[in-house]
Amino acid sequence: MTFGTGGQEALIMMSAFPTDSAAYVDRVVTQATCIVKNTGLVGFPVPAGDDRRMLHADNSHIKEDSRALSHYSHYYPTCSKSSYYATMRYWKANLTYAQYHEFYHLFYNWRMTQSYDWYCGEEWKDEIRKALCAVSPNEDFCVPADFKFVADLYQALADNEVYSVFGPNWTTDLDDICLSLDNGENNDGEDDPVCSYLRGLTVGPEISTKYAQHCVQ
Numbered sequence: 692m693t694f695g696t697g698g699q700e701a702l703i704m705m706s707a708f709p710t711d712s713a714a715y716v717d718r719v720v721t722q723a724t725c726i727v728k729n730t731g732l733v734g735f736p737v738p739a740g741d742d743r744r745m746l747h748a749d750n751s752h753i754k755e756d757s758r759a760l761s762h763y764s765h766y767y768p769t770c771s772k773s774s775y776y777a778t779m780r781y782w783k784a785n786l787t788y789a790q791y792h793e794f795y796h797l798f799y800n801w802r803m804t805q806s807y808d809w810y811c812g813e814e815w816k817d818e819i820r821k822a823l824c825a826v827s828p829n830e831d832f833c834v835p836a837d838f839k840f841v842a843d844l845y846q847a848l849a850d851n852e853v854y855s856v857f858g859p860n861w862t863t864d865l866d867d868i869c870l871s872l873d874n875g876e877n878n879d880g881e882d883d884p885v886c887s888y889l890r891g892l893t894v895g896p897e898i899s900t901k902y903a904q905h906c907v908q
Contacts, residue, residue, distance in 0.1 A: 694705050710772070714807060770811040776818060797822035815846045840884060847872060847885050855899045856889075865889055 801818045802809060804890035809815055831839065832856050848854075851871055853864045868889060872880035880886050 750812050770808070772810050775815065776815075782819075782823065786827060790838045794826045797825055840888075844885050844888070846901065854900050856892075856900060856903065857894050858897045861894070 706755070767855065778797075786794060798818055801822075804816070805815075820832055823830055827833070834842070847868050848856075851864065853866045853868065865886075868881040869883065869886035872886050873884040874880075874883075877883050880892075
C-alpha cells in the first residue's frame with residue numbers, strides 16, 4: 692500500500708521535517724484514492740464496479756503507476772525554512788515574553804492568509820518587520836532614517852558631554868565624538884554619518900546643543 696500512496700516516503704519526510712507534516716499527510720490522502728487490487732494487501736474487499744483506478748501488486752505496475760503519480764511532488768516547495776527559523780529564534784531571545792507572544796500572533800495572522808510556500812519569497816521578511824515594529828517600535832528599522840540620524844546626532848553629543856557646537860573646544864570635541872563612533876569597521880568613526888555631517892559643517896557662532904535641539908523639534 693505504501694508504494695501506491697507514497698506513505699513510506701511521507702513518513703520519512705515527516706521525520707525529517709515535522710513542521711511540514713500536514714502537507715505530507717495531505718499528499719498521501721490525495722493519492723489514496725488509488726487502491727491496490729490485491730485485497731489481501733489492503734485488508735478489505737474492493738467493491739464491485741469501483742471506478743477508482745486499480746493498482747496491481749506486481750512491481751511492474753507499481754513502477755509505472757508511481758511515474759503517473761509523480762506530478763504531485765511539484766506542489767510542494769523545495770526552498771528551505773532555515774532563514775525563517777533563525778530569524779524567529781533571534782527575536783525570541785531578544786524580546787520579552789509578552790513582546791514575542793504579541794509579535795508571533797501578528798505574524799501568524801498574516802501567515803494564515805498565505806499559500807503553503809509563503810517562506811519561499813521575501814514578503815515574509817517585511818511582515819516580520821511590521822510585526823516587530825508594532826511591539827518594539829524603537830528598533831532601528833522602525834524609525835524613519837531622518838529621525839534616527841537626528842537622534843544619533845544628539846546622542847553622540849550627550850555621550851561626549853558636548854553642550855555646544857562651535858565652542859572654544861570644538862576641534863577636540865569633534866575628534867572625541869568621531870572616535871566614540873568607531874565600530875571597528877568605519878575608519879575610527881570617520882565614516883559614520885554623524886561624524887561626516889559634523890565635520891562638513893561650516894564653523895560659525897557658538898550654538899548650545901539644547902537650543903539646536905529645540906529648533907529641530
